[in-house]
Amino acid sequence: MTALTEQFAQGNRFLGWRMVGVAFFVDFIAVGFFFYSYGVFFKAIAVEFGDSRLGVAVGITLTQGVGAILAPILGRALDRYPLKLIMAIGALSMGTGFLLLGVSSTALQFYLILSIFVGFGAGAMGQLATSKLVSNWFVLKRGMALGIAATGISLSGVIMPNISAALITNYGWREGFLFYGAVTIILVVPLVLKFVISKPEEIGQLPDGETEISRLPTPKPPLKTREFLTDRNFWMLVMVIGLLFCIQSGTLIHMVPQLTDRGYTLYSASFVASCTAGFGILGKLTFGSLVDRWDVRHALWLGIGSQVLGQLIMLLLPGYTPFLIGACFFGFGMGGVVPMQGAVVGAAFGRASFGRVLGAMRPPMAVIHLAGVPFAGWIYDTTGDYTAAFTTFIVLYLFAAGAVMGISVNTKANRVLN
Template sequence: MAEQKKIFHGWWIVLVAFLSVAITYGTKGVFGVVQLQMLDDLHWTRASIAGAMSANMLVYAVAAPFVGRFMDKIGIRTVLIAGALLTGISFLLVTTVTQTWQFYLYYGVLLGLANTGMGMIPGPTAVNRWFVKKRGRALSIALVASPGGMAVFTFLAKDLLKTIGWQGMFMVMGIASLVVVIIPAYFLMRSSPEEMGLLPDGDSQPAAAVNTGTPAPVAANEMEWTLTKLFTSPMAWCLFFAYFIMGGNGWAQQVHQVPHLIKMGLSKDAATVALGMNMVLAVLSMLIWPTISDFMKRSTAVVISLSIQAIGTVLLLNATDITMTYAFVFIMGISHYGSYGLFSAFAADTFGRKSLGTVSGAMAMVGAAGAAIGIYAGGAIYDATGSYQLLWQLAIAGLLIGVAVVLILGQMKSRQEVAAKLNA
């Protein structure tokens, strides 16, 4: 009887990444629900609560590139366990807060730092190292945990807040971070298949090329990328600009689309339902786009996705009735969220597997900066002009420029691969 083929360990890596992303973004997404009970109990201002979230994002943005670089040096498992441990401790400390400075310290600073060791840096980095030919498909499974985690924790909060309160909810999130992430990470996480004597995708021999249009890593593609090299690379700046615009527009829409739609004449209920439908479509987007990119050039998939997002933003700009609104919701919802997996895979294709922690950390910083600027710009533009029209016009222009720079990056990458083959 033939020996049963074992499951490729890379799929266990996907499981660990899924769990870490689910906990990170599930707990972050439920904050909007939990804060309401905190406001009632502690009698703080909304600005003080929002300020802690802003501090969290700022600390994350500053720390991300350095944590990513550190991860390349000491390994993904160590960083992931440390991130989960600090996340759990931060949530447990939040249960004791009575003053706003404590909340800023525990939720803003400690949790902001902890999130760099969880979520979108270690998990996707590990998946990108374990897969090449099936990179998009593996990432789609890992990253769908983001909207999935938000849905699960929001559902839990609905009932748990009534019985155990906000302190109990933070305690649940802390324990979940410690148990759900640390134990699987300790036993299953490895930084690369080479650590276990394996090859990416479970292949028995190195692949010279991938017939899906996504080439396997070549020698020139496996150079070590320090932060200095990365931030002086034209290829990196093309990638960063497109990622910055994509993230900034997405977050700007998440925060400002409801008031924009109300300003355009929709009811509050209709505008809110439209936002909720975006989150439902996010799950499909996360599954579809990274998977599709395994069967074409990754740069082509990114260009198509950004182009569709530009069309969706045009629809939002002109959404004066429910038909136009739902057309926007469908097109933007099905195209935006999956772009995070697309860009993660595209970065791995472009810069190789060796320094992926450094690359992922830098991208996380750029994405957080885009989110912060997009959210702030929306408020500032509305205050100055009385509408969001200019915001969406700038976003459309940025997305189209992003399409152009991705095409340029694709050309630079193709020339690099040809040169590498000639020198081999």
């Protein structure tokens, strides 16, 4: 009997699912406190600083842009240093940023704080770090584990728009950011430092809770930068995920303003945003499981098809209820993108290079991704509505669906290599 088998026979519990729980909570904070809440804060910030919707939209673009620029550096750090250290520093930076946003006095200060503190913090503690953590602990069940962890993103979207609306209505947008900053520093930093373990081998365990290494796919060695940059899958994934993130961010950030423009209350609009995220939970669980069993291209096409159906309903059918139904279809398809991206990167490039590869993808993806939010804001400022923006998004889906054809990765649990 091997040492690992003896450990498990003595009741040594596999800690991978605890890492999934930590990733769930961190994703909830990192994404929900900013990305899902920013659309609710949108109009209040614009009124405060007398800015156009394009100007306010640039704020989130700057934040994501800084994260994209830093991603290759952060990716290398995540592969090299303890994950708890990087994630804790990121949480401290994000929490500090929220606190400073609450006392900012000019638009310039607001955007600088977003870019420097929140941009770095979100990159260091958010999806790049949590995907690396979960992928280190799972190989055979990687898609499912990533899907469960990523439901923290969608659950935050269910809860946080309504909380943000209540904070703004009853206290003000500044007080909302002060609250988020305090919660991030007080809760996230200690939790990460206490519970995060970078990989199972550090405590004598194996991925997926296996007790025999022979039952796992042969691990890939660390890749050189040139090796993954010349891999077609790298660039096809950049194109597909970049386009989908572009469309999704532009849709989500402008969803609440679009509904309030039609005369619905902030609470009613926030409810639609919450339902979108709620169906995102279902999407993450569904697609995370499917990608462990299906050809990943089929899963991606299903997700794109659901989003297109939702966009068409929101664009073409009048009324609150059709918009809500369309948002749910959109949210379901959107939910699967994050776990599918992580599963493909892990299967194609291996655990040892996961952080570097995912980090290297961010800058070229950002060139596509970051155009979505300001583009929709510019269309509104120019035309007075969002029709042209969302029509363009539907066309971009077709390009994304075509690019999926170029992806050739086996993410199934019975594959030979991980």
